[in-house]
Amino acid sequence: MTTQDQDPIYKTDALIAEDIDAYLETHQHKTMLRFITCGSVDDGKSTLIGRLLYDSKMIFEDQLATLEADSKKSGTQGEGIDFALLVDGLAAEREQGITIDVAYRFFTTEKRKFIVADTPGHEQYTRNMVTGASTADLAVILIDARKGVLTQTKRHSYLVHLLGIKNVVLAVNKMDLVDYSQEVFDQIVSDYRAFAASIGIEAFVPIPISGYMGDNITAPSDNTPWYDGVSLLPHLEEVDIESTKEPQAAPFRMPVQWVNRPNLDFRGFSGLIASGVIQPGDPVRVLPSGKTSKVARVVTYDGDRAMAVAGEAVTLTLEDEIDCSRGQVIVAAQSPLEVADQFESTLIWMDEQEMVPGRAYWLKIGTQTVSATVQHPKYEVNVNTQEHLASKTLDLNAIGVANITTDREIPFAPYGENHDLGGFILVDKFTNQTVAAGMINFALRRAQNIHWQATDIAREDHAAMKNQKPAVIWLTGLSGSGKSTIGNIVEKKLARMNRHTFLLDGDNVRHGLNKDLGFTEADRIENIRRVGEVAKLMTDAGLIVITAFISPFRSEREMVRAMMQPGEFVEVFVDTPLEVAEARDVKGLYAKARSGQLKNFTGIDSPYEAPDAPEIRVDTTEMTPEQAADAIIARLIP
Template identity: 75%
Template sequence: MADAPVTDPVYQTDALIAEDIDAYLAQHQNKTLLRFITCGSVDDGKSTLIGRLLYDSKMIFEDQLAALEADSKRVGTQGGEIDFALLVDGLTAEREQGITIDVAYRFFATEKRKFIVADTPGHEQYTRNMVTGASTADLAVILIDARKGVLTQTRRHSFLAHLVGIRHIVLAVNKMDLVGYDQATFDAIVADYRQFAAEIGITAFTPIPISGFKGDNITTAPSANTPWYTGPSLIHHLETVEVDTTTAQGLAFRMPVQWVNRPNLDFRGFSGLITSGSVKPGDAVRIVPSGKTSTVTRVITMNGDLDEAVAGEAVTVCLADEVDCSRGDVMAAAGDPPESADQFEANLIWMSEQDLIPGRAYWLKLATQTVSATIHQPKYEIDVNSLEHLAAKTLKLNGIGVVEVTTDKPITFEPYAASKALGGFILIDKLTNATVGAGTINFSLRRAQNVHWQALEITREQHAAMKNQQACVLWFTGLSGSGKSTIANMVEKKLHRMNRHTFLLDGDNVRHGLNKDLGFTEADRIENIRRVGEVARLMADAGLIVITAFISPFRAERDMVRAMLPEGEFLEVHVDTPLAVAEARDVKGLYKKARAGQLKNFTGIDSPYEEPESPEIRIDTTAMTVEQAADLIIDRLIK
């Protein structure tokens, strides 16, 4: 078939359509993007407002509009008119209850700007969902029902929005149509909110009277129902608010390294997203935390080399020197590097139904860094209603507190107020891999900067060589009555006859001295094992064979002690005895007391025992004698 002539009307029409599409895409590509959230109390009209914005910005297809009209008639909540909330409330449970449960993200655009809006839940039990939506937002629209005024959730969401670094706040007083567009009602709500906002550090906000249902002051046209209001409409404010996109570019260069890009021996680059500042060939950079310096030779993107790259761009940076740099390191301006520390104070929002366990090790993820971290008992919990600082031993679901965090190695960070990218982190449960908390770093603790390792001239290897042995920790774990202490004693006696230098740390003995201040709650059990682990490590540094006999019921804490020691020096010995057998022995009468309710938090009865998944040694006490068990362990140790 011959090519169509350029004079063909169909060809010309297609060409014009293609040109229009290209022009449309080019126009939208150059628009700035604003991420914002809507939040507030239940039934303040968040979903209705977003539905109205989508409708007015022509972002609803004809089939969606037809389905919306049909759903609105079926639900019948708006007297036959369109129920815009149904555009966003997609879950069946949300529609049935008339509430928002999950975070719903929607995209829309106007002639001036592109938007991604997150509709966040109003219920307190879904506060963690709200924090998820707020974590990437530039602006928060706090909705208030004009009939109800400032409520508990209004305060909670305002506090959380401020806590996660949102500095642009819109106070949208909604449902003005239901109070007759009364100016006095609006002014009273604004005054009430202003007083609370000042207490939590919100210095400025933009109040707008609106009706999400009727459309008043939503679009660019001012509403005739509020002649007393002379400020911007909501959409006009969203289109014109100055987002802090340039702030990050004005700061010092920071790029968390995501990947070492080495496709062949002739190329080595470091890939990541620039979180602040800019970088160009010739710049001096420093790798943190190692402190090594070098000079940038190339800045590369998928489209080729750049003369300069700025915050928000994903690049590969090549250096003049072969410096040690890997994922988790931060490439920074040589003259203005970020801090590194292993202890700091942070605000923590707890997002798990299981309470925070002080002393337990969690994974902490900050930028591209992942480290093991423990959370100390909260300094205090914050009551977001009264802003009181309350004493707390833990944090429950949706609790907010100030805590001290200790990591197993220094991490590179900046205070959250200066950098969201290097100041915000999440906590992950090591067992379930569930995200259990989100935090913002305030500052490093002074003791983290003032306490340093003292270099010692006699090494741990020299200590062990002097004793003609390999230092290690034999960690016996099992139920009470399993025979841990009996077998551990026999092992030490046999090693002593072999002229080995040993020391036995027994659970009961340690609680008479070092750990006499600890009880048997889950948090105290964790601290008990942490202290014993530190002592065992010091003894192993002295070249000893350390034998410990502790129930140590939680895998996370046994793994914590394993991580304290060099690879191969922690031998986990699982004294595997069925509960029924251990309880039948009941030498100390503890099971009997636990069954009678006289002994709380007893392992195997009302507190769990997490069996080792892959111990170095497993002892079945129903199939071998104490002597045989001891010989098996020594054979494994002296092989």
């Protein structure tokens, strides 16, 4: 045998392959911990993560060289490394020395894999912190030992508890700047413990650290001989996260992501199991329809399985041909979810534009998207005192409780029981921007006790008796554009054709049904919502409804369109330039608005959002009201 054969440095391809297989086998079965670092500005979150990456040997030599060079440019004294530069990737972050966006980093040790989210400390970026915390198993809340418990520390702790993170580490950072004082550490822990108890955090692990110097990060530090607890990284490696989840012990739930139909011989329902265990033969129920069946097969990428558990992506085939589609939820037959369309929810508002009560938003929960409206908040939460404050709306980063109504019933679980089936986001229908994150607390009792009463005479019967097709002619435009005049002519012409109609005029409705509403944005939305509900009832009665409302917001007009049957809503944009409408000013409203006597007047100090694609556009500078009415009737009755 040669020297090379004996020397372990010289390995054959087979031995190298064995080493690689052994390595992959070891790392394949490591558990994954997702955690966040949060706290106030300059508490050292980015530095701590940089230190963890450095100590876990997750930095390449070229990255280290660049880091050392950048550290000198950033002003770090001596031979020290500015570890925060590893995480602060945006140019704006490096220039300001703060974190703005959520930075995700991956690293691994011999015992566990990690995904860490470095979340911003500024209050204006609280929404980014919520994004990072939404998937976290553990939160490391940093406190600057020189400053103690601050307002943003409390805000982030409240959000951590609100989002259901059970494992909390209180990392008292920058201990090197307070001479590693045990007295300082004990006082901060005592202050935080009092606050944590007030918001419901039952337990946390306090650790004195220095991210910059590396004290108590990977091993006990000689600088804190008075501390005999665990260091940060060993705690992250050993903390038990599965016992706080217990997803397999819960009843079976799987939101359907898509219907898998590769050929006529196979029809399965694919999704990620949110909780529980499933196997062939198990009785299941599809919600919200309530149809029941039994599981025929549990299919995965690797073939059929005898059992699947929470966290696995599977395709289920059922013994019976029942209706099931994306957004519905397959559950254990004997332990169904609740189904409702009205909820009390906790909202974290994430948009710079304040919440508008009554406005319709897209609500995304699980794999389902529905239209939803938010009512006036019951209260807003002061995160510092936990006081419930009266509020008419929610601003950026505000946390409040409000009732939400969806346009149809959805299966759900309270957020405290299941994050996947109780957590949701609200999305603006026109900008597609996420405006809020929410958690369902419970269904309103009213929603569970009120059921739609079926009647024997259907809307088709009402329409047949009148020998016409129901419709809503929705005239929208500026004040003075001629909506009411055109609407009145349309109704007279239809009456001469023996059509059954009803005209809903904006001013007339505000004398009765909506006399309690003003002209704020929220009141305008509620005004249109009520009119839409009345128009819907009238179409159910078989009538042709003509409405004349400014209805300045696209989202509210689309909300009414969604109430109607397909093809029954005809949007008519009475397109009159502002200067023309103002010149008419038969009611003197524009003059009052210009002088400041009328607030929130459309076209002056309140916006009008013109329709993007109306069914009919009427240019009143080119058409007379009679011609406009004829064009509308021609579209309605070809």
